[in-house]
Amino acid sequence: MKKISIQDMPKHVGETVKIGAWLANKRSSGKIAFLQLRDGSGFVQGVVVKANVSEETFAAAKSISQESSLYVIGEVTEDTRSSFGYELQIQEIQVVSEAHDYPITPKEHGVEFLMDHRHIWLRSKKQHAIMVVRNEIIRATYEFFNGEGFKKVDPPILTGSAPEGTSELFHTKYFDQDAFLSQSGQLYLEAAAMALGKVFSFGPTFRAEKSKTRRHLIEFWMIEGEMAFYEHDESLEVQEQYVAYIVQSVLKNCKLELELLGRDTTKLENIQAPFPRISYDEAIELLHEKGFDDIQWGEDFGAPHETAIAEHYDKPVFITCYPVGIKPFYMQPHPERNDVVLCADLIAPEGYGEIIGGSERIYDYELMKQRIAEHGLDEEAYAWYLDLSKYGAVPHSGFGLGLERTVAWITGVEHVRETIPFPRLLNRIYP
Structure with missing residues (x-):
């Protein structure tokens, strides 16, 4: 048998x-x-x-x-x-x-109770379906990048410097030195791209941001890509092709799971490249037209602003060219303006917010030194990164996609805590 x-x-x-x-x-x-x-x-x-x-x-x-x-x-x-x-x-x-007195019975339970029993809540039909979709996104990610000629690289989780500053990092001691849990593998991927051309990574990242919103986790997983000889617009094309690819893979291979979750798949069927693109300037104008007079040029967008912009479109939308002052030090300046950089955030539909952040990277040695100083960073800690601008520098671009927000959007789940097996939240590290 x-x-x-x-x-x-x-x-x-x-x-x-x-x-x-x-x-x-x-x-x-x-x-x-x-x-x-x-x-x-x-x-x-x-x-x-x-x-x-x-x-x-x-x-x-x-x-x-x-x-x-x-x-x-x-x-x-x-x-x-x-x-x-x-x-x-x-x-x-x-x-x-035989199991006796199983805690999660076929009735309504409170969120905190379910989170305390996350180790067995995972067995339920809805949670199982979310994890199956998550797995399909990961499988399709490897398929996409391998098919596009990318090499997988694994950046370190313990780092001696911060890719985007030190305000939201977990600090630890590394014997007699300071170290941080990684908030991004980007800088290391840039080094790998100079050796391998096109690279990607998939790994855990950590943000010590004291946020309790439905979009935030303390520990989450990120898929990052970095490409030598790719300029800003070329990177956007890769990003939209990648997102469309994983959405269509889920539609094809997770029909039962999407049905169980009650997901309106007609909204997902429309997710095909190309995606609309608007500049930060245009986004500010659009928000003012929608009554968001609180947001001024030079300020970063919050969740309500991103949702309002996304509602204007039926696909994910790129917001490009943010002000220099609200973006990290490594982003390439706009060729015709000194107040914005060549970057983009990809905003998902239906109120799920930013799922990708990316940019073209600075490759001019003197400009990179200047930006490191302007951001108050220790040049000695970034000496290895500066070498990339010194020895055979080329235009290059990259991006990072947050897996859990993407799972939430594709599944239609309200909170990211259900999109990772064991979520780490501001007030939760159990189980």
Whole structure:
């Protein structure tokens, strides 16, 4: 007898198989028991008919408790009533481990309770669906970058300097030196791009920002790309192609999950390159037209501003050329203006905010030294980074995409805390 996973059931219609699973829920109507089973790869209904099984098997079906683990043996049949399309006609149940008093029952629970039990909340259908979509985005990310000729590089997590200043970094001691948890692998990727041409990374980043909004995490994962001999507009083309690629991959490969989450997929089907682009100047004008008189030129946008701008479009929108004063030291100045830089933030639709930040990088040695000094950074700590502008400098550009915000947008989940297995929030480091 073949042992299979739930996701492989469509390949075994009419066969008797064995599946290791947990009992997510159950109901019975006298002589029939319906077991909702999950095994990590998916969910399926198992049907136990009293007349077709032993007394022991039917007794087990009636008595087994939520989240007990078991092996079930039965025939795979088609079931057009379910979104999965298949069910299991159970012939035998082998209990592996009985669970008692499972904390998360089929009723409403408060957010804090669920967060305290995140280690088991992950087992629920909605959380499972979000994690499957997250995994698909990661899979498609590797597929996209590999297909475009990028090499994966792994920047360090412990760093001796800060890519964007030191105000939001976690400080630690590195033996007898100061060190920080990385807020971005960008500077190291720039060095790698000078060796490998086009590179990308995927890893954890940390921000010691005391924010409690639905868009913020203390620890999150970022996909970053860096490209030698790429100017600003060329980088924007890569970014929009990448975002369109992962959205279409999710639509293709996560139909069941999006349906379970109640996601309006018509909004996602429209996500195709190219994306609209407006300048920071135009964004300020648009906000004033919409009644946001509080925002003035030179100020950064908050969540309400980004949402208002995004509502003007049915795709993600690039806001380009922000003022020098609100952007990091390494961004290339605009060729015709000294008050803005060649950068862009990509704002997702439906109020999910910025999902990508990117720019063309400075490659003039003297200008880079000047900017490091203007930002009050220690030139000695950045000596290795300055070498990139000294030895064979070239125009180059890059960007970083926040995975959790992107998952939230694509799934339609309200808060980023549900888009990462174990979220780290301002007041939460458990479990």
